[in-house]
Each structure stands twice: as structure tokens, then as C-alpha cells.
Amino acid sequence: MGTDFIPDDAITKVAQYINVKNNKSYNIPVVGNPENLETPQVFEIIPFKEIDNSDSNFFAIDGSYNSQQFYNGLAIGIYNAGYICYHKGKPVKLNNLDDPLIFGKIYYPKSILVTKEEDLYAIYDELLNLSPVGNLISFFGDKLENIFPYKKEIICSNLSTLLSFAQEVLEWSLVLEILNLEKTKENDFILRDGTLRSLYIKQKYLVKLGKFAHEKKVFIVAITKNSPIKMELSYTFTQIDNYLQNELKHHYPFIEKEVKRRKLCCWFEVPDVVLLSAYGSKDSSAMYTKKDIKGGRGFGLFTVARLDYVEKLQNYDWVVVDVNIFDAIPGIENGRKERDKKTLDFIFKELTRLTQEHYILGYPYPLVEVHNFVSLKKDFKEEIIKKVKFALYKDQHMDNIEIENLFLDLHERF
Numbered sequence: 001m002g003t004d005f006i007p008d009d010a011i012t013k014v015a016q017y018i019n020v021k022n023n024k025s026y027n028i029p030v031v032g033n034p035e036n037l038e039t040p041q042v043f044e045i046i047p048f049k050e051i052d053n054s055d056s057n058f059f060a061i062d063g064s065y066n067s068q069q070f071y072n073g074l075a076i077g078i079y080n081a082g083y084i085c086y087h088k089g090k091p092v093k094l095n096n097l098d099d100p101l102i103f104g105k106i107y108y109p110k111s112i113l114v115t116k117e118e119d120l121y122a123i124y125d126e127l128l129n130l131s132p133v134g135n136l137i138s139f140f141g142d143k144l145e146n147i148f149p150y151k152k153e154i155i156c157s158n159l160s161t162l163l164s165f166a167q168e169v170l171e172w173s174l175v176l177e178i179l180n181l182e183k184t185k186e187n188d189f190i191l192r193d194g195t196l197r198s199l200y201i202k203q204k205y206l207v208k209l210g211k212f213a214h215e216k217k218v219f220i221v222a223i224t225k226n227s228p229i230k231m232e233l234s235y236t237f238t239q240i241d242n243y244l245q246n247e248l249k250h251h252y253p254f255i256e257k258e259v260k261r262r263k264l265c266c267w268f269e270v271p272d273v274v275l276l277s278a279y280g281s282k283d284s285s286a287m288y289t290k291k292d293i294k295g296g297r298g299f300g301l302f303t304v305a306r307l308d309y310v311e312k313l314q315n316y317d318w319v320v321v322d323v324n325i326f327d328a329i330p331g332i333e334n335g336r337k338e339r340d341k342k343t344l345d346f347i348f349k350e351l352t353r354l355t356q357e358h359y360i361l362g363y364p365y366p367l368v369e370v371h372n373f374v375s376l377k378k379d380f381k382e383e384i385i386k387k388v389k390f391a392l393y394k395d396q397h398m399d400n401i402e403i404e405n406l407f408l409d410l411h412e413r414f
Contacts, residue, residue, distance in 0.1 A: 018231075026274055028236045030243035037269045037339050040240050042248065043349055045263040045308065047256055051353040052089035057188040058354060059085045059178050060366035063171045065163035066376040075114040077123070079163045081170040082106030082374045083178060086354075086366050092183070104373050107132060107170060120156040127166045132173035139176055139212075140205045147205050155200075165200050172201060172209070175220065179213055186217040189350065191367050195322045196222045196300030197288060203296050210299030211333075214326035219347055222300060222322040223364060228278040229270055229320050233304060237318050240266065245309070267305035267321070267348045269328075269339070275302060293325060293332055301328045305348055307355040308362040317362040323347060 032040035063081030084104035085092040091103040111126045113119060127133055128144070140147050148155075155165045171192070178190055190213070198206060213220045230237075244264045254262045275289035290296035300322035309317055325332055327343050354364035 023235050024232060024277075025235050026233070026271065028233075028240075028268070028271070030240050032266070032268070034341065037341060037344070038271045040266040040268050041341070041345065041348075042244065042252075042264055042266045043345065044252070044254055044256065045265050045352045045356070046349060048261060048356055051356055054088065054350070054353055055187075056350065057085050057087050057092065057183065057185070058191065058364075058366050059083055059184075059189065060191040060364070060370040061171055061174050061178070062193045062367065062370040062374050063167040064374045064376045065167045067159050067163060075159060076112050077114055077159045077163050078108065078112050078376060079167040079170065080106055080108045080374055080376070081167055081174055082370065083174050084366060084370045084373055085183075086369075091369075104370065106374060107174075109166070114159055117156070120159065120162055121152070123162055123166065124152060124156050127169065130170065130173070132177045133169060135180075136169075136173035136176050140208065142205070147201060149200070149202055168198060168200050172198065172206070175209060175213070179216055179218060184216075184218060188218045190218060190220045191354075191364055191370075192220065192222040193367055193371065194222050194224055195298065195302075195320075196220065196324065197296070197298030197322070199297070203294070203298060206298045207293045210293075210324050210326055214324055214330075219327060219350075220324045221347065221351070223367060224320050225363060227320040229274065229302065229304065230318060232274050232278045233270075233318075237304075237306075241306070241309075241317075244306075263309050265305070265307050265309075265348070265352055267303055267344070270302040270304055270320075291325070291329075298322075299325050301325045303344075305351070306362070307348070307352050307364075319363060321348075321351075 029039055032042055061083045065079035067075060067077035069075045082104050085094055093103050094105040095102065107130055109123060109126050111122045137147065156162055175190060178184055210220065249264055252264060256262050276286065279285040279289050287295060288297045289302065291301055293299060303321045303323055304318055305321050306317045307319065328339055329337060330340050331338060351364060354366060355362050357365040360368050
């Protein structure tokens with residue numbers, strides 16, 4: 001049927017919404033004030049020739065899940081999560097594999113077949129028995145029903161919810177695993193795709209993890225290009241970009257002598273009014289964006305940053321950065337709300353070491369690499385069918401015709 005039957009009014013409403021959001025002003029000035037971190041905090045990018053001159057380890061975590069339902073009631077669902085590390089621009093070996101090309105560490109389940117409800121529970125139980133997840137639960141030091149906001153029955157009500165839950169819990173467990181590695185040290189970074197918030201783990205326990213990282217002086221930073229915050233601030237980004245490129249760049253006291261390599265970066269804390277507009281003002285949405293360690297969803301403080309500059313792709317440069325609230329507001333537990341600008345400046349400047357790779361300017365390359373490392377690709381269906389067919393033929397000695405009939409796609413045939 002295609003898109004011909006979609007009413008024109010529906011398309012027009014989408015266009016109107018985008019246009020309104022794209023031109024919405026929050027009166028955020030283009031000239032920053034060091035005393036007000038909700039205004040642009042401008043700094044010079046670390047010179048390209050110096051980006052690997054750091055002793056910090058840059059870890060990156062990501063996960064993936066995919067599933068396929070077949071006409072005969074058979075379903076296969078897989079989740080995973082893993083991490084990689086770069087030091088001085090080179091990958092660090094994190095596993096004991098003989099493969100010279102695989103440096104990262106990744107966890108997969110063994111239970112992937114779903115034919116009945118009990119199989120969903122088996123996947124859930126196996127997750128909790130994975131060593132990183134078991135360590136995370138022990139670290140939280142409480143009962144599962146207190147740690148997770150949803151009961152097992154709700155999580156296992158459908159395969160998609162279960163796989164999403166499993167991936168996220170496993171990712172958080174890898175944060176703890178990295179923090180406890182012998183090679184992890186002060187001023188190291190742990191990068192995560194997304195945010196420092198969760199719908200699957202209660203805030204109290206994530207806060208414990210964030211505080212642990214802060215005490216170890218390891219920076220946890222979550223970064224994404226996909227966020228409603230970017231739509232809200234689209235107009236603001238354009239105004240700031242124009243000011244930086246057309247005005248400030250011509251009289252900024254650059255250290256870099258080579259003109260073509262002179263780049264200005266900036267960051268600022270996202271104001272509450274923007275967050276509420278981006279996520280909604282209902283109680284659940286306000287919890288998600290709350291700048292506190294109580295009554296919210298995690299231990300992050302939303303900021304936005306431009307960590308490089310791509311000519312004619314201005315808004316593309318901006319990323320949403322969820323920083324550890326304990327790093328940003330060290331006195332948060334005692335009710336003090338003063339921001340630690342020195343630490344925040346350090347975090348954002350260090351991130352520019354990772355954002356100057358030609359294939360993904362403005363976004364940390366370790367997050368790109370870890371995504372490629374863990375991604376269950378779009379041709380998942382074809383790959384999994386090939387492997388299952390081969391196992392049925394080789395290990396189960398089934399007839400080829402029987403095997404092919406198992407995986408007929410009726411939608412393609414009729």
C-alpha cells in the first residue's frame with residue numbers, strides 16, 4: 001500500500017511541529033557567563049597532534065538485542081553487552097581470546113529459544129546468573145524486588161521487553177566490572193551510549209554506583225546524538241554556532257598557531273525549562289530529568305556540548321552529555337548545589353581527544369567502535385537461520401526438506 005494513503009493533514013502536522021520546535025528560543029545568550037553554567041562555556045579544542053598524549057583509559061560500553069518470530073511459533077531472541085578500551089589512541093586487549101582482531105569483552109546468553117512462557121523466565125533467570133550481573137546485585141546489597149521497579153512477571157510478559165531489560169541490566173553491570181578492573185585508575189573514562197538513567201533499576205541503586213565511580217575518581221559519561229533535547233535547542237545551537245564561527249573565532253586567543261586547525265568547542269547545562277519541554281511535565285517525565293539523587297531516575301546531569309565543528313553540519317555537531325552528578329555537584333548529598341566547573345571543564349576538554357576522527361567528527365570514536373563490536377546486525381534473521389539450519393543438518397541429522405519447511409516465510413510466498 002505504501003505511503004499514498006497517509007492523509008496530507010497528518011504529514012502537515014508533523015512538518016508544523018518540527019518547524020515550531022526548530023525555531024523555538026529559550027533566550028539562552030550566545031556569550032557565556034562563567035558564573036552561569038546554563039550559558040555556553042567556550043574552550044579551545046585539544047590540538048589534533050596531542051589527542052593521544054593522555055594516560056587515561058577510555059572505556060566504552062554498549063549493548064544490543066534482536067529477535068525473530070517464525071510462522072510456526074518458534075522465536076529466537078538474543079541480547080548482549082560488551083566493552084572496549086583505548087589508551088593513547090590504541091585498543092587495549094581485555095579478553096583471553098586468541099583472535100588478534102578482537103580486543104573487547106562481550107557477554108551473550110545461552111538461552112535464546114522461545115516456544116512457551118517458561119522460556120522467557122529461563123532467559124530472565126540466566127541473566128541474573130551471569131557473573132557481571134550477579135556482582136552488580138551483590139554490590140547493590142538488596143533483594144531483587146527492591147532493586148527492580150517491575151516484577152519478573154511483567155518483564156517476562158513479552159520477548160521485546162525482556163530483551164531490553166536484559167541488555168540494560170547487563171550494561172550497568174559492566175560499569176561495575178570496569179570500575180573493579182586492575183587496570184582502571186584515576187581520571188579514566190567510562191563512556192556509555194544513552195543516559196545515566198534507567199527505567200529498569202531504581203534510582204537509589206544507580207546512585208550508589210555513580211557515587212562509587214566518583215570516589216574512585218573515574219568519570220562516567222553517557223553521550224547520545226538522539227534526544228528530544230536537541231530538537232528543543234535547535235535554534236539555540238544555530239545561534240551559538242554562528243557566534244562562535246562568525247565572530248568569536250576571529251578574536252579568540254588561540255594557542256593553536258595553524259589557522260585551519262583552530263576550533264572552538266563549548267558546553268552548557270540544560271535548563272529545567274528545556275528538559276520539561278523536551279520530556280513533558282508529568283510526574284514520570286519530571287522524575288526522568290530531575291537534577292537530584294532523590295526522586296529521579298539515575299545519577300546524571302543533562303548537558304549539551306559541541307566537541308568539534310563540521311562545516312555546514314552545525315547541529316550535527318551537538319551531543320547530549322549526561323555527566324555524573326557527583327562529579328558535577330560534589331556537595332549534592334549535603335544539599336549544596338554549587339557546580340564544580342573545573343571538573344566539568346576537564347571532562348569536556350578530555351572528550352575532544354576522542355571526537356576528531358575523520359569518520360565521525362564530533363562524537364567519541366570509542367562509542368562508535370563498541371557499537372560495531374556488539375551490534376546484532378540488520379541481517380540478523382538470515383544469519384541466525386543459516387546457523388540453526390546448519391546445526392539441524394550437522395548435529396541433529398535432519399533432512400534438508402524438513403529443515404527448509406521449518407523456515408518458510410509465508411509472507412514472501414503469498
